[in-house]
Amino acid sequence: MIFKTTKGADQASLWSAFTPKLITVFQEGYGADRLKADLFAGLTVAIVAMPLSMALAIASGVGPERGLFTAIVAGFFISALGGSRHQIGGPTGAFVVVVYGVVAHHGYDGLVIATIMAGLMLMAAGWAKLGTFIKYIPYPVVTGFTTGIALIIFSSQVGDLLGLTLNHPPADVLERWEAYAAAIGTFHWQALLIAAMTLGLIVGVQLRWPKLPAFLIAIAAIALFCHGLSVPVESIGSRFGGIPRMLPPPHLPVLGFAKIRELFPAALTIALLGGIESLLSAVVADGMTGRRHRSNVELVAQGFANMASAVMGGIPATGAIARTATNIRAGARTPVSGMIHAAAVLAMMLVLAPFVSYIPLAGLAAVLVIVCWNMAEFSAFRAILKGPRGDMALLLITFLLTVLVDLSVAICVGVVLSALFFMHRMAETVALEKSIPLLAADEAEALPDAANRLERRALPHGVEVFRLNGPFFFGAVAQFEEVLYRAGGRPRAIILVLEDVPLIDASGVMILKKFLKAAAGGHTKVVLAGVQPGPQKVLSDMGVSVAQAESLNAALAQFS
Structure with missing residues (x-):
């Protein structure tokens, strides 16, 4: 019926x-x-x-x-x-x-x-x-x-x-x-x-x-x-x-x-x-x-x-x-x-x-x-x-x-x-931040977004954190590649925070696959944190298999 x-x-x-x-x-x-x-x-x-x-x-x-x-x-x-x-x-x-x-x-x-x-x-x-x-x-x-x-x-x-x-x-x-x-x-x-x-x-x-x-x-x-x-x-x-x-x-x-x-x-x-x-x-x-x-x-x-x-x-x-x-x-x-x-x-x-x-x-x-x-x-x-x-x-x-x-x-x-x-303007709005600053508990309480609150402590040894803001589409992948591969060194783990990424297209997925392959070759573990439902479905449909966490804190907990 x-x-x-x-x-x-x-x-x-x-x-x-x-x-x-x-x-x-x-x-x-x-x-x-x-x-x-x-x-x-x-x-x-x-x-x-x-x-x-x-x-x-x-x-x-x-x-x-x-x-x-x-x-x-x-x-x-x-x-x-x-x-x-x-x-x-x-x-x-x-x-x-x-x-x-x-x-x-x-x-x-x-x-x-x-x-x-x-x-x-x-x-x-x-x-x-x-x-x-x-x-x-x-x-x-x-x-x-x-x-x-x-x-x-x-x-x-x-x-x-x-x-x-x-x-x-x-x-x-x-x-x-x-x-x-x-x-x-x-x-x-x-x-x-x-x-x-x-x-x-x-x-x-x-x-x-x-x-x-x-x-x-x-x-x-x-x-x-x-x-x-x-x-x-x-x-x-x-x-x-x-x-x-x-x-x-x-x-x-x-x-x-x-x-x-x-x-x-x-x-x-x-x-x-x-x-x-x-x-x-x-x-x-x-x-x-x-x-x-x-x-x-x-x-x-x-x-x-x-x-x-x-x-x-x-x-x-x-x-x-x-x-x-x-x-x-x-x-x-x-x-x-x-x-x-x-x-x-x-x-x-x-x-x-x-x-x-x-x-x-x-x-x-x-x-x-x-x-x-x-x-x-x-x-x-x-x-x-x-x-x-x-x-x-x-x-x-x-x-x-x-x-x-x-x-x-x-x-x-x-x-x-x-x-x-339009694509150029959209790509310019995409920002990739490295080494997210950590806040003291009293500073964190003042923030309206509870998901971003972190206690002040050093990142675990060999762990790098990147936050991607904006749509991850083909106009932005060049910037992603450039910034990410300039990070230098081969850390034992990289956390990509994607909670501010509303969409991801095939170009974004392919460059992410390329990055995951390179990371695996260098024995670097990659964790995706806070992936939204829309991008999550695209990643799943296109066969991206990678460790994920609900939030940045949950991802960091894996290396503490």
């Missing part, structure tokens, strides 16, 4: 851990009040999402319709299957650099394959319960590549801001600025004027009427202005031929092992970015609402949504922090608001498709300038520059690698360096 009860509890716990929030909401009861709040919030977010989705798609090197397909398909599934009550999914600035590079080198079909691979990676990460670990990527690394992405997106929009004629703009940032310099003779002052007017309208509406959809108002007004006065600037219609009035049929490109291997780095980058940004967005939502998201459910939903988006003509998607915050401020109560947002974007696409053709590209470029400004996090960047040198180095290295080399390289190097810095 006990076994069955435990098994049932484990299954219930597993089901709860992977239950989408939508199901939880319906189990709680979903009434008219919640629907009314979700309907208003979903419509509000859709108004914000429509111009952003098109602008981000264009910046990614694909048509504006693919941004709308992503907001509709991925946005629906992220809300329906996700682990957050308020998450809004869709295209974001984080993917612009990766998508542009994949499309430039492998075409849109290559992007579809990479996105499907990334979706499978995200689902596997969720099922493996890795959601918690993704959130451990250090803030300097996140800030570095986020600010770097903002700079790259801004660089990609300069041509449209100035109305420059560029047939095939390069993906590399420095090469792109060289191309701008070479094409400066094609500058159109009308484009710059339209961009400035759009920026002014967005900032003005946000300052004067912060609750109104500034992006949509500015884009609609500028489109009407340009069309009504026949302003000679490039528009969505002149470059892309407008947008369709319906979703495309599902499309899956031909898969090949060589192509999959070639696209693996890009897919890994998409998966990492999608996982990181979605969980950051969910954390922000939790902070605003007091709720708690299910990180592993969120990763599974992100994976499925990306696969569906790719098959339905979209681009990579993730949780959008700004749109999620807008959803919460608009009064969203459940994931239904995100599903309504997706349906509303579809309805607007069907109704407004002819009007979208009139939107000037300079206006959408201005929208992305605001997006870049919000992404850059200049205050956080400056604050980290004033922090510890290790964090400052992480920030600058990640930022420079993002801008000048490659986003995949930046993330990998940033994560590896942060791990190395």
